[in-house]
Amino acid sequence: MRWDRFFDDLEDQLASEWEAERAVLDTEAERLRLSRVSLRERLQMLAHQGETAGSISVEFTDGTVLTAGITGVGCDWVALQPVERRSSAVLAPLGGIGAVGLPHAELLRSARPAAAAGGLSDRITFGFVLRDLVRRRAGVSVHLTQGRMLTGTVDRAGVDHLDLALHEPGAVRRSDAVTGFRIVPFAGVSWIRLDGASVHG
Template identity: 35%
Template sequence: MRWAALFDDMELQFSAALQAASEEETASLYRSEQGRLALTARLAGQGDSDVTVRVAGGQDFVGGISHVGSDWLVMRSGARSVLIPLAAVQVVQGLSRAVGAAPTRVHARLGLASALRTLSRDRQSVSVYAGSADARYDGVLDRIGRDFLELALVPTGEERRSSNVLGVLTMPFAAVSAVVTLV
């Protein structure tokens, strides 16, 4: 009888040790997987849920994330669309636990310049924020280089015509905190 109790106790201890080792291995694997997770995957998994993105300079943009590129995201907020370089993101609040699918190779190659070239091609009126709400420039994107943009300053609501251009600004991508368009 004493031997049976001893073997039962040893079996319970062995089973508990196996369970603890299995749980530790699972936790370690989970931490390892989380370590490979990119911000773009977290952002891509949000769907239409509203989040708040604070960018360099302190502006907050609230809306649903509609697109995520390799180094940028687009939010929809009412009648506005906001293109934000990931380098300008300071804080994202309101993310769910969801994770998006890994981007395709083509999608991963679409950088900030590609997104800005689309706006430039469409001659869309934009507001470019450069670090603060006071540093807002309205106009039309004229030229998109490898690491800079040129913005023709045009009065709000006016189309880009030579006679309407008040000046042209050249801005490195690193200075851009957001590009806002009306949808």
């Protein structure tokens, strides 16, 4: 046996073992990184990839499925623009999302590490957004997790619930149009549709 060939074989074997070991460590590091990624962060990545609008289907806990683009992500909520009704917007607590369907390439892109945002939207809660709807006197359809829908105007929004004045869709919130009131816990909200035409500044 020639010694130079013997040492070449040893070097090749050692290099192969190092490559295999590095691949295992890289795989473990990636698994660890992915274990720390939240749904909110993945939705933020999709929101920043504006070209995905229309290719995402959101399945809500009430059984509704909407094809929509993500227009914003807050602390504990997501805003969507439905493809089929451009004049309306949808607001959903993250707990109201049952599943998100999207092409495989977008699924992989959404799992990439994102730059730390640290912006104001990171601190805007679902209740804060609802208090803006109170100020606007916006007409809404509140879709509950058990499958029912309530229409009306949000009168107040607390830390974990909202007060809804019930009235017909599209009607202005006046005392003679109100048919009742409901306190709705945020945990019972699957999603809310806001009709842009009903917004009064």
